[in-house]
Amino acid sequence: MNNWASIKNGDRIELGLLQVDIAGHSKFSDNERILQKIKSLFRNQVEGIVKTRGGRLFNWAGDGGSFMFLTGDNDRFEQLVSSGLQILHNLPFINNEISTRYEFSDKISVRLSADCGMVIYHDDPTQISGKFINRFLKCEHELSFSNTFSITKRVWNQISNSQRQRFIPFKFHQAIESLIYNHGGKERQCEILRSLNNIKIEEGRQVPFESAEYVEIIAFQGDTLYELSKIAYEDVNVHGFDNIGALNLLTTKNSQICLYNSKPSENIQSNLEDELSPWELEHLHIILNKSSQRERLRIKRILFSMPKEERKVVIESASRFRTPDEFLFFLERQTV
The missing domain is CATH 3.30.70.1230 (Nucleotide cyclase, GGDEF domain)
Structure with missing residues (x-):
């Protein structure tokens, strides 16, 4: 030796x-x-x-x-x-x-x-x-x-x-x-993501923050935006979705990947085959960019409850509406 x-x-x-x-x-x-x-x-x-x-x-x-x-x-x-x-x-x-x-x-x-x-x-x-x-x-x-x-x-x-x-x-x-x-790095990554506060309590209700919070993390081999966003949005619960974080990434350049990986629960009639196409995303961004976080969540939830063909027609008409409120009113009427 x-x-x-x-x-x-x-x-x-x-x-x-x-x-x-x-x-x-x-x-x-x-x-x-x-x-x-x-x-x-x-x-x-x-x-x-x-x-x-x-x-x-x-x-x-x-x-x-x-x-x-x-x-x-x-x-x-x-x-x-x-x-x-x-x-x-x-x-x-x-x-x-x-x-x-x-x-x-x-x-x-x-x-x-x-x-x-x-x-x-x-x-x-x-x-x-x-x-x-x-x-x-x-x-x-x-x-x-x-x-x-x-x-x-x-x-x-x-x-x-x-x-x-x-x-x-x-x-x-x-x-x-x-x-x-x-x-040690993966644990630190999760700690940083979980430190994000996405909602606050006002008068007994959960409401989103008006301003954005940014952190920098280092991704590991095999990490996906879907999984990372799921950790970051653990404090946000939206009925019918097991990962609202992936839906929130709809407005990012990685929207297709994130939306494809977001899986609404069985309470919402939607599945992976109903993911938005690039064409649909382009039209949807117009109204989403005018919306608050709460309005975006409502819009996305309603859209995911629709059959694919019906959703396509609705999204195509999104540019006709001047405000998110008008578009939401229209959406809610479609689901009555």
Whole structure:
């Protein structure tokens, strides 16, 4: 079994690299002296975790650095991945210590990623050479994002099934030539979407907000606007629809896809074969763009209750109406 002491300069071995970076440090305090102390404390905490699992410092450059692990024997890939997970999960405690020591109110965020490959070893880490090292360090900032941990499929293949369950497919990275798996990002995505408030209570009634709220999320491999909108609109219930979010996306450039994937429940006589055509959408946008959120929901609900041919005739006439109220009055008469 290889260990650090048994490896000689010039040996060709496999190494795992764990990259740890402080994310968004430019937003921190202008007090450079305090900032340097914070970075030093962070490095000591991270290095302590890595060393207990057999890793060594590869390089450090102020805001972050890389740690190297031997691979190929026993559970060394497990130690590499467990180090990254422990750093991420210990972050609240690290932030608490920073706050206590330096009265620093900002919370630091980290970005972690890991890959592995063959190298020519040298006792001086700056002399270790390997194609994968250059490639990984050049692209590592594209593999993960704030407060998440990403690993390549090369690493994922070598860890236990229980560890694999902690990671989900994120994206394929061309330069790294690997599918990237991520821990923590999907949960964060859902938290952001669920933080959106779509309705408020006024006089005991649910009413929509007048102004829009925008958030930025990072999509994962396999994500659809239908599923993401379903999470974002969990607080909105409209009788007859299991995902009002997908219908709300009717007015976006992705309208066809979202509408195709929105599935009215059995209480409404409609199915996937009744989705709106591009022609219908074009005519419907004219009136929808003049409507409030509440009016749009009523219009969409009524339209989905109509047979396809009848709906087409109704939508064709939408441009005749000057206001949403007039169009709604017309729609409601058609359903009497």
